[in-house]
Amino acid sequence: MELAVFFAAAVVAVATGVVAVAHRNPVVNVMSLVVTFFCVAVCYALLAAPFLAAAQILVYAGAILVLFLFVVMLLNAPLAESDQPRKLQRIFGLAAAALVGLGGAALAVVAIPGAGEPVAEGTAAAIGRLLVGPHLLAFELVSVLLLAALVGAMVLVKRKA
Amino acid sequence: MWAELAITAAKLLAVATVLLTCVPIMVWVERRGAAFIQDRLGPNRVGPMGLLQPVIDAVKLFFKEDLTPGGVNPILYTLAPMVSMFVALVTFIVIPFSADAGVEVFGVPLKGIHVAPDLGVGVLYLLAISSLGVYGIVLAGWSSNNKYSLLGGLRSSAQLLSYELSLTMSVLGVILVSGTLNLQEVIARQGPEIWKWHAVTQPIGFIVFLVAAFAETNRLPFDLAEAETELVAGYHVEYSSMRFASFFMSEYINIVTISALTVTLFLGGWQVPWLTATLSGWPLVLVSAGAFAAKVAFLLWLFVWVRWSLPRFRYDQLMQLGWKGLLPLAALNLLIVGVAMGQGWL
Numbered sequence: 113m114e115l116a117v118f119f120a121a122a123v124v125a126v127a128t129g130v131v132a133v134a135h136r137n138p139v140v141n142v143m144s145l146v147v148t149f150f151c152v153a154v155c156y157a158l159l160a161a162p163f164l165a166a167a168q169i170l171v172y173a174g175a176i177l178v179l180f181l182f183v184v185m186l187l188n189a190p191l192a193e194s195d196q197p198r199k200l201q202r203i204f205g206l207a208a209a210a211l212v213g214l215g216g217a218a219l220a221v222v223a224i225p226g227a228g229e230p231v232a233e234g235t236a237a238a239i240g241r242l243l244v245g246p247h248l249l250a251f252e253l254v255s256v257l258l259l260a261a262l263v264g265a266m267v268l269v270k271r272k273a
Numbered sequence: 274m275w276a277e278l279a280i281t282a283a284k285l286l287a288v289a290t291v292l293l294t295c296v297p298i299m300v301w302v303e304r305r306g307a308a309f310i311q312d313r314l315g316p317n318r319v320g321p322m323g324l325l326q327p328v329i330d331a332v333k334l335f336f337k338e339d340l341t342p343g344g345v346n347p348i349l350y351t352l353a354p355m356v357s358m359f360v361a362l363v364t365f366i367v368i369p370f371s372a373d374a375g376v377e378v379f380g381v382p383l384k385g386i387h388v389a390p391d392l393g394v395g396v397l398y399l400l401a402i403s404s405l406g407v408y409g410i411v412l413a414g415w416s417s418n419n420k421y422s423l424l425g426g427l428r429s430s431a432q433l434l435s436y437e438l439s440l441t442m443s444v445l446g447v448i449l450v451s452g453t454l455n456l457q458e459v460i461a462r463q464g465p466e467i468w469k470w471h472a473v474t475q476p477i478g479f480i481v482f483l484v485a486a487f488a489e490t491n492r493l494p495f496d497l498a499e500a501e502t503e504l505v506a507g508y509h510v511e512y513s514s515m516r517f518a519s520f521f522m523s524e525y526i527n528i529v530t531i532s533a534l535t536v537t538l539f540l541g542g543w544q545v546p547w548l549t550a551t552l553s554g555w556p557l558v559l560v561s562a563g564a565f566a567a568k569v570a571f572l573l574w575l576f577v578w579v580r581w582s583l584p585r586f587r588y589d590q591l592m593q594l595g596w597k598g599l600l601p602l603a604a605l606n607l608l609i610v611g612v613a614m615g616q617g618w619l
Contacts (some may be wrong), residue, residue, distance in 0.1 A: 113274075134343070140350060145598065174404030177436065178411070185415050186361035193598065235393050236454050 118158055125151035136191045140185045142177060149173040162235035280381045284388045288365055296525045297327035299573060306577040337514040338598065342418065343351035349416035351604050354512065356517035357409030361526035364402045367395040368533045368567035369457045371543050371562035374554050385543075386562055387457060395456040396448060399534060400441055403489065406527070409434050410508050413520070414517075417511035425507025429491060429498030429587055435595035436488035436495075443482040446610040447471050447538045460542030465550045470541040479539045486531040488595065491524065493580040497588050505517040514599055533565075 124147065131144040149172050156165040233239075243251045301316075301324060308315025316323035318353065318599035343352065370386035377383060384390035392398060407430045414426015450471065451459045463470050465484045472479040488495040498507045536542060543549070552560055 114372055136344070139412075143349070143352070143408070143412070146405075162394045163397065166394045166401045170397065170401035174401060174407070175434070178404075178407050178430065181408075181411055182430075185411070185423075185427075227438070237398065266361070 114158055118155065121151040121158075125155070131162075138191075139181065142181050142184055146173050147179050150178070159234070163234060163236040163239050173192040274405065275382045276379050279387060280378060281381065283387065285366070287386070288370075288388055289362060290360065292365060292526055292529060293522070295529050296522050299325040299525045299528065299577075302328065302573065303577050303580075306574070310578070310581040315490050321374060322412045325350065326459065329615060331513060331518070334514055334518045339514040339516070342511050344418040346416040346418075349412045351376075351516075352518045353409050353413035353416060354523070355409075356412065357406065357523040358526075360402055360406040360409065361523035361530065364399055365531045366464070366617045367392055367398055367456055368530070368537055370565050371558045372549060373457060375497055375555040376555055376558060376563075383558075385457065385558065390457060392455070394454045396444060396454045396459075396538075398439075399456075400444070403530075404437060409520075409523070413512070414508035417508070418509050422510055425498045425510070427477070429508060432491075432495065432498060432591060432595070434472060434490055435592060436485045436599070437465060439481050439588050439595065439599035440485035440489060442483065442600065442607060443478040446475050446478040446603075446606050449607070449610050449614060450474070456537050456542075460537060460544060463541045465541075465544045465546050465548075467541070467546055470544075472539040475539075475606060475610060477602055481603045482535060482539060484594075484599060486535060487576070487579065488591070490527045490576075492528065492576055494583040494586050495591055497585060497591060516583075528573065528576055529569065532569045533574065535572055536568040540572075582610075 126148040128144040132141050132148060135141050135144065149168060153165040153168040153173070156162075156168060225271070305315040305323060315324040319325045319329050341347070362388065366388040368387070369390070373385040373387070373390070377385065385564050389395075402444065410433070411430045414422045414424075416430070417423070447459065448454060451462050453459060453462075489495075491498055510518055513518060543563040543565040545560060547565075549557065549562050
């Protein structure tokens with residue numbers, strides 16, 4: 113049962129991922145990226161990390177990609193032209209994709225020690241305890257970083273009155 | 274396992290049916306309520322007391338011409354109402370409608386009328402899915418190839434994003450006190466006593482949540498994005514027939530969902546002052562479900578009441594209220610809750 117859900121989510125994620133990079137229309141790219149992240153969240157949920165799944169949708173798909181969408185719409189990004197062949201980039205890109213695909217297939221065959229066991233609990237309470245316990249410094253530093261980004265954005269946008 | 278799946282499918286069907294039936298009822302309540310507030314009668318010719326009016330409206334919408342204007346982006350134009358409906362319907366699976374009285378159906382424990390009872394991150398799931406609602410509006414506004422749609426869509430999405438912050442922060446106060454993200458537990462810890470419900474112990478949080486709820490559902494006094502006098506109809510002006518009906522329905526379903534969420538988090542959910550402590554088994558399930566429905570009905574009436582009583586906010590006033598008014602208030606609420614918990618009062 114979980115296998116069926118995983119396969120469905122994985123196939124849709126890969127397909128929409130390809131659409132996200134290959135389509136001409138930038139708005140369609142962003143929307144297919146939303147679907148990709150939704151499927152990734154489903155995979156997180158299947159891996160017993162419900163907090164991460166919900167946070168992925170809340171933060172990534174629900175806030176960051178909305179911002180992407182705003183930028184694309186407000187800047188009226190043009191459709192990507194398809195009349196430039198770009199042969200060299202295409203060859204290198206396909207070679208890199210083949211390499212990554214072979215690596216992934218090799219991972220499926222070769223056994224990795226410790227794979228398949230849950231590393232830590234995925235519930236919100238467990239993650240909370242980790243954040244204010246062993247990883248407190250990193251947590252506080254990230255919040256200061258966010259504050260700096262916020263102030264920087266406000267300074268950049270502020271016009272001389 | 275098949276019995277579990279069947280029970281879950283039955284619960285899903287029941288919830289979806291009730292939700293979709295709420296829409297014509299809300300339409301009727303809205304039109305009659307608006308009429309009585311404005312000292313007139315409202316629809317009273319079609320069926321007894323005008324009760325068939327929404328049915329006739331639905332039939333009319335169904336038979337209207339389904340026109341796709343030229344110049345629209347066809348994929349996104351079709352996708353937008355689907356996204357709105359999906360988001361509106363899917364949020365309901367984590368809301369518990371009745372007590373978990375330990376009853377069993379065909380050997381499967383029916384953990385209350387709750388479609389997804391064991392979801393440990395219920396509140397987070399709800400906030401995540403409702404943050405996806407922005408996409409329906411933005412896509413509708415942009416793909417319609419119309420200045421007014423675009424303006425309405427962008428305004429509405431900015432409003433939704435801003436008020437989502439205050440909404441989430443006021444919910445944080447409730448989560449702090451309950452110590453859990455599971456909605457059934459949040460209700461259970463509120464207990465049957467009214468003075469323990471979070472609307473009484475955290476009044477600031479409750480007010481912030483209600484105001485943010487009005488803004489999140491694009492209801493007056495925050496409906497500038499679709500105000501008839503300002504932007505024609507805002508983001509759904511280019512939609513006709515059943516696509517407009519989808520937006521319309523998803524707006525009402527959002528109202529029902531937010532009311533249910535308010536009842537769950539702040540008004541004690543399915544708790545009834547004396548009854549839920551003394552009853553058990555099937556009577557408890559039925560009484561608690563009835564109490565939940567009654568509370569949600571009251572909140573739905575509140576939505577209609579406020580709509581026809583207050584004037585509309587201007588857009589800059591709306592944004593100022595969201596960022597400079599509600600967000601500091603929500604933070605203050607969090608501070609007070611933290612101090613109270615530290616002192617052991619909560």
